[in-house]
Every structure is written in structure tokens, then in C-alpha cells.
Amino acid sequence: MESMIDIICFFEDLFLEYGMNPVLAQYLNLLINIVALTFIVFAANYVVKHFVIEAISAFTNRTKTTIDDFLIKSNFPRYIGRFVPIYIVYELFPLIFIDFPKILEFFFYTMKIYIIILVVWICRSVLRSTRNYLKTRSEFNDKPLESFSQIIMIFLWIIGLMFMFSVITGKSVIGFAISLGAASAVILLIFKDTILGLVASIQVSVNDIVRIGDWITFQKFGADGTVTEINLATVRVQNWDNTYTTIPTYSLISDSFQNWRGMQESPGRRIKRSVFIKQNSVKFLGPEDIAKLKKIQLIAPYLENRQSEIDKYNETNNIDKSVLINGRNQTNLGIFRKYADSYLQDHSAIHKEMYLIVRHLAPTPNGIPLEILCFSRDKRWENFEYISADIFDHLIAAIPYFDLQLFEAPSGDDIRNFLSKRSN
Structure with a gap:
């Protein structure tokens, strides 16, 4: 320790030997030491950055695992390497400024805060690397990893801020937590949207309300498509016209929306449509x-x-x-209903082990609704629409064979033809 102080005071002693003013000699010595310390810090940082970190990167490129590759991309080794110059500064700075207690006090506060921030950055780097690695695993493709990572980062920053407050004020972390509780009303007001998003993200994840890749329909926001991203504040939906809709995460638990995941996971997709039969065409x-x-x-x-x-x-x-x-x-309607049921039973694209019903609904001013309720085996949208159209093309064309008529509102031509016949 004494030898290190002698080295630091070398120039000051040398200047005093030549008869320089003691105050001037002290400040010149301080300036030289600051320049030397800066050079040492930059040299150490250069060595760590260009040799140690590069060696680690080269090693990870040869390994089979991918988690270390993500750690390199998120600057994890670089953050760890910063502890080397920090250690040098932490050891030498107090010796250089031993005669300046106020500067030393400010230095220690600053260094402690910087170390806390650096630790948070390192945790963030590990968190991002873990998230990006899990995204490459198929079992996590539909999990809201972005939301999880953001929630954890919020808690990390809260803990970091509590420790920084403790350093600045000299109070314990528990004291800061008590003060935070007293100011909770103001905090809730300021960070209302963030807190709502945090709560919503947890509920969405725990209750498995929405996953990435789900097809959802949210009429309030005009969303109808696939969920591509779930984070703390928003859910991003790619609509079928390739536009994007952003939905507040909290809306997923406060409003009603439709999730088509059940259909996608079921053996078939429901077909539910009706044809309207004119009532006066029904006969024995x-x-x-x-x-x-x-x-x-x-x-x-x-x-x-x-x-x-x-x-x-x-x-x-x-x-x-x-x-x-x-x-x-x-009746002709009863036989046609049986025909429709037999046609569906015989159709290769219809799932026979799920509901298959042909039924009457209550008569309406537009006729008698004959509803078809069944499930197609193929759930892909384009094939589903083709199957549905094929079934109703056939049934509509078959209706006249049973002396039935479809209800159709009269067009302008129908009215003109009727009036012309009456006039003749």
C-alpha cells in the first residue's frame, strides 16, 4: 500500500525537489495520475474487448449449443468484461484523490450506482438470451415469451432502483419499500397503463387465454387474423389482408373476443348455414x-x-x-330434409363422428329456414369454404326436384314483369 502511494506521489515529490509551489505540484501530480489512470483503464478495456471477448466468441462458435451464441449477441461477455476496468478504477481512484474526501464520497456513490445498473444490464442480457433461445424451441413457439421477459425486467429495475435509492439516501432497502407503499396512490395513477398491462399479461399467460399463432377475431379493434406477438402493453395481430392491428393487452381480459384455437384443435370445423324455403311450396x-x-x-x-x-x-x-x-x-320438405341428411352422411369431406344435423328453424317472413349443421374434416380456410360451397351448390340445385322453392326477395325486374303482365 505504501509503495503504491509512493508511486502515485512520485511526480509531486519530484516537483517539490525542484522547488515548485506545493499546491501547484500537488495539482500537476493529480493531473498526471488522472491521465495515467485513464490510459490504464482504456488499455485494460481494449485487452478485454479485443482479446478476451474475441476468444470467448471464437470458442462459442465451435460449440454445439446455441444459448452461448445468444449470450454473445446480447453483449453478455462485454458487460462482464467491464468489471475489470471498474476494479482498477475502484482500487486506484481513492489513492489518487486521497486528499479530496468530497470527490471520493461522490466517486463511491457513483461507482455503486453504476455497478447496480451494470448488474441489471447483465441480468437483462441473460434474460434476452434465454428468451431468444427458447424462441428456437418448438414447444415454446406459442408462448408469450416477450411478455414474460418484460415482466421480469420491470421487477429487476424496481429492485435496482430500490438499491440505488438506498445508496443515495443511506437508508435501507426496506425503508425505501415503506416509502414506496406510502406513495402507492400516486404511483398507481402515473403507471396505471403499465400496471394494467402487467396484470393482463400475467392473466393471459396463466389462464392460457391467447397464444402466439392463435387466430382471434376482435371486432372492437377490427382485428381478424393470427397473433404474432404478445408483450406487456400490446398484442399484435396480423389480419388476413396482411395488415397489422395492435390491441391493448388489458383488453383481452376486459372485453369479449373470439379465439378460434378450439376449432383448430378439434377434429373438424363447423358448417352452419341455412336455406330459406317458401312456405307455400310445402305440400303433402x-x-x-x-x-x-x-x-x-x-x-x-x-x-x-x-x-x-x-x-x-x-x-x-x-x-x-x-x-x-x-x-x-x-311432405316434400320432410323428404328433402332426409335427402340433405343422407347427402351429408355420404359426403367424404364431412366428419361423421361429430354433430350432423339438418333441422327446421322457426318460420320467418322470409320463409322456413332449413339449417345445415355439420363439421368438415379439412379445417384449412380455403378448403373449408370450398366444401361449404360445394354442399350448398348441390342442395340449392336439388330443391326444385322436390317441388320446393327458395325464398328470394323480388328484384326490380320481377316487379316490372309482374306489372306488365297485369297491364296486358
């Missing part, structure tokens, strides 16, 4: 009508069995069939 079927419909192969066995049951019932109960409404009868 006589023997001639039944004979005509038996030529439709898909429902011929059903008609044969069903009609024999009806005829047997009517004969047993002596039903007067001179009036068609008497007894039991089949």
Missing part, C-alpha cells in the same frame, strides 16, 4: 309424387320403407285417403 305427397321421388337413388330405400309403414298404418286405422290430409302423409 300423393302416390304419384312418391313414385317420382323414388327415382332419386340416395333416398329410394328410405322412401320405400317409410311409405310402407305409412300405408300399413292408414290401412289398419281405416283412414279415408280420398282426402290427402287424412292419416299419415309425407
Whole structure:
């Protein structure tokens, strides 16, 4: 220690020997020591940066693991290497400024704060490296890693600020936490959006509300597409027209939206559409009508069995069939409903182990809704739309064969033709 002080005071002693003013000799010696310390620090930093860090980078490039590559990209070795010049400054600076206690006091405060910030940076580097590494693993592709990392960084900075406050004020970290609790109302007001985003991110992750890659529909924000990013404040959605919509993370738990993940994970995708039948086209079927419909192969066995049951019932109960409404009868709408059901059962693209229903809904001013409810095996959007269109193309074209009519609002041409016929 004494030898180091002798070295630091070498020039001051030399100047005094030549008769220089003691104050001037002290300040010139201080200036020389500052220049020497700066040179030593830059030299140490250069050696660490261009030799040690480069050697570490070359070593990581030869290893098979990728986590160390991400550590290099996030400047982890560079942050660690800064402790070398910090150590040199921390040891030599007090000796150089031994006669300047105020400067030394400010120096120690500054160095402690810088070390705290450096430790936070190192933790951030490790956190980013871990996040980027996990993104390369398939099992984490749908996890909101960005949100997790941001939450952890907020807590790290809070802890870092608490320690910096302790250094500056001389109070304990517990005292800072107590002061923070007293000012919680102001903090909640200032950081309301950040706190809401923090809470929402935790709930979204824990409750598995949304994952990256999910297809969601959020009408309030005009979002309809795939979730590409989830972070602390926002959720980014790439819409089907390749535009992007940004949604506040808190809205995912405060508002209602539609997540299509259940459909994507299920064996099939639902088809639910209706055709509207004109009510006055529905009628009972006589023997001639039944004979005509038996030529439709898909429902011929059903008609044969069903009609024999009806005829047997009517004969047993002596039903007067001179009036068609008497007894039991089949209707063209009922047979068409059976035809639609048989067509779907026979369709190769329809999942037979899931719901398959053809049903009437309550009559409306637009006719009787005949609803088709089934599931396609292929869930891809373009194929799903093709299957749906193919089914309804066929059913709409088949309706006239059953003497049924689709309801359709009259167009201008229909009204003009009607009026012209009346005038003639």
C-alpha cells in the first residue's frame, strides 16, 4: 500500500525537489495520475474487448449449443468484461484523490450506482438470451415469451432502483419499500397503463387465454387474423389482408373476443348455414309424387320403407285417403330434409363422428329456414369454404326436384314483369 502511494506521489515529490509551489505540484501530480489512470483503464478495456471477448466468441462458435451464441449477441461477455476496468478504477481512484474526501464520497456513490445498473444490464442480457433461445424451441413457439421477459425486467429495475435509492439516501432497502407503499396512490395513477398491462399479461399467460399463432377475431379493434406477438402493453395481430392491428393487452381480459384455437384443435370445423324455403311450396305427397321421388337413388330405400309403414298404418286405422290430409302423409320438405341428411352422411369431406344435423328453424317472413349443421374434416380456410360451397351448390340445385322453392326477395325486374303482365 505504501509503495503504491509512493508511486502515485512520485511526480509531486519530484516537483517539490525542484522547488515548485506545493499546491501547484500537488495539482500537476493529480493531473498526471488522472491521465495515467485513464490510459490504464482504456488499455485494460481494449485487452478485454479485443482479446478476451474475441476468444470467448471464437470458442462459442465451435460449440454445439446455441444459448452461448445468444449470450454473445446480447453483449453478455462485454458487460462482464467491464468489471475489470471498474476494479482498477475502484482500487486506484481513492489513492489518487486521497486528499479530496468530497470527490471520493461522490466517486463511491457513483461507482455503486453504476455497478447496480451494470448488474441489471447483465441480468437483462441473460434474460434476452434465454428468451431468444427458447424462441428456437418448438414447444415454446406459442408462448408469450416477450411478455414474460418484460415482466421480469420491470421487477429487476424496481429492485435496482430500490438499491440505488438506498445508496443515495443511506437508508435501507426496506425503508425505501415503506416509502414506496406510502406513495402507492400516486404511483398507481402515473403507471396505471403499465400496471394494467402487467396484470393482463400475467392473466393471459396463466389462464392460457391467447397464444402466439392463435387466430382471434376482435371486432372492437377490427382485428381478424393470427397473433404474432404478445408483450406487456400490446398484442399484435396480423389480419388476413396482411395488415397489422395492435390491441391493448388489458383488453383481452376486459372485453369479449373470439379465439378460434378450439376449432383448430378439434377434429373438424363447423358448417352452419341455412336455406330459406317458401312456405307455400310445402305440400303433402300423393302416390304419384312418391313414385317420382323414388327415382332419386340416395333416398329410394328410405322412401320405400317409410311409405310402407305409412300405408300399413292408414290401412289398419281405416283412414279415408280420398282426402290427402287424412292419416299419415309425407311432405316434400320432410323428404328433402332426409335427402340433405343422407347427402351429408355420404359426403367424404364431412366428419361423421361429430354433430350432423339438418333441422327446421322457426318460420320467418322470409320463409322456413332449413339449417345445415355439420363439421368438415379439412379445417384449412380455403378448403373449408370450398366444401361449404360445394354442399350448398348441390342442395340449392336439388330443391326444385322436390317441388320446393327458395325464398328470394323480388328484384326490380320481377316487379316490372309482374306489372306488365297485369297491364296486358
